[in-house]
Amino acid sequence: MGAIRFDNVGKVFGRANSGFAALEAVDLDIREREFVAIVGPSGCGKTTCLRMVAGFESVSSGRVLVNDRVVKAPGSDRAVVFQQFALFPWKTVRQNIEFGLRNKRTPRDERNELVDDVLKLMTLESHRDAYPHQLSGGMQQRVAIARAYVLDPDVLLMDEPFGALDAQTRVVMQEELVRLARINPRTVLFITHAVEEAVYLADRVAIMSRRPGTIKEVIDVKTVRTSEDWDGFEKIEDVMDLESFVHLRTRIWKSLREEKVAVDG
CATH class of the missing domain: 3.40.50.300 (P-loop containing nucleotide triphosphate hydrolases)
Incomplete structure (x- = not known):
């Protein structure tokens, strides 16, 4: 793999x-x-x-x-993380992370569990309801990486x-x-x-x-x-x-x- x-x-x-x-x-x-x-x-x-x-x-x-x-x-x-964070400014941290799972039509219960796991992995739990403009550049990129990880890509x-x-x-x-x-x-x-x-x-x-x-x-x-x-x-x-x-x-x-x-x- x-x-x-x-x-x-x-x-x-x-x-x-x-x-x-x-x-x-x-x-x-x-x-x-x-x-x-x-x-x-x-x-x-x-x-x-x-x-x-x-x-x-x-x-x-x-x-x-x-x-x-x-x-x-x-x-x-395969999942890609770019130099520019490419987050949706109108979505919260949690909503940005789960975006790809929604597109894959992942069932809600499974989606919630996966997002909770990656929030914990990336130490983003306390920022789950924040919007991108409320985050530092480093935190925004952490969200972008979390969005990639939650899809469980091989690469x-x-x-x-x-x-x-x-x-x-x-x-x-x-x-x-x-x-x-x-x-x-x-x-x-x-x-x-x-x-x-x-x-x-x-x-x-x-x-x-x-x-x-x-x-x-x-x-x-x-x-x-x-x-x-x-x-x-x-x-x-x-x-x-x-x-x-x-x-x-x-x-x-x-x-x-x-x-x-x-x-x-």
């Missing part, structure tokens, strides 16, 4: 002869319940990769598969979900996502520009090249995290001081810098 595969994927926007190639020969396997972050220079096709898994964007060549099935359209086995797709938050709130949400991954793990494809965020959150970090984007390198973070017991540290600042964290961050940054220099000529 939840495995993702990019099989020699290419994407051309516009006509084949006059359009531009966004992706070229992308190969990447994401295992069930693995958290993979994709980083890369601006315009390399990170979000396009995510949109293909979501079923929002078609491939020009190759295949994208989820659970060994070729992705052709959006599906209930969670997160497109720079903390990019619109201030620095302090972003750190809190990163720590919250780590907590959720331990309690209720999902297969996660996470797009970010922030190298430190990728290293802190992901089991593996996939580095994309400049356009046309391809997978340049995949860095294993989980092995290092497990061997040095990063989970024993409660705060992100404690992990960021570790020599292993600094080494991984520097390695990824140098690889990205090579692509940035090439783009700038």
Whole structure:
């Protein structure tokens, strides 16, 4: 459940002869319940990769598969969390979270139970009757994540979900996502520009090249995290001081810098 595969994927926007190639020969396997972050220079096709898994964007060549099935359209086995919270301003927290369940025609008793469970999971119980404008940015994004979790998707797709938050709130949400991954793990494809965020959150970090984007390198973070017991540290600042964290961050940054220099000529 939840495995993702990019099989020699290419994407051309516009006509084949006059359009531009966004992706070229992308190969990447994401295992069930693995958290993979994709980083890369601006315009390399990170979000396009995510949109293909979501079923929002078609491939020009190759295949994208989820659970060994070729992705052709959006599906209930995948949920997306965007950078913008995309909450309904006229609905309460509870009503926003249950929106997808209503669309699925989930029976009311089951729907209420599922929403209550995710409110507890996301520590939103005291805000259930609040409206989005009454919440901070971090709380609004927590609601957006809860809305995705309540659908019980195999795959969670997160497109720079903390990019619109201030620095302090972003750190809190990163720590919250780590907590959720331990309690209720999902297969996660996470797009970010922030190298430190990728290293802190992901089991593996996939580095994309400049356009046309391809997978340049995949860095294993989980092995290092497990061997040095990063989970024993409660705060992100404690992990960021570790020599292993600094080494991984520097390695990824140098690889990205090579692509940035090439783009700038």
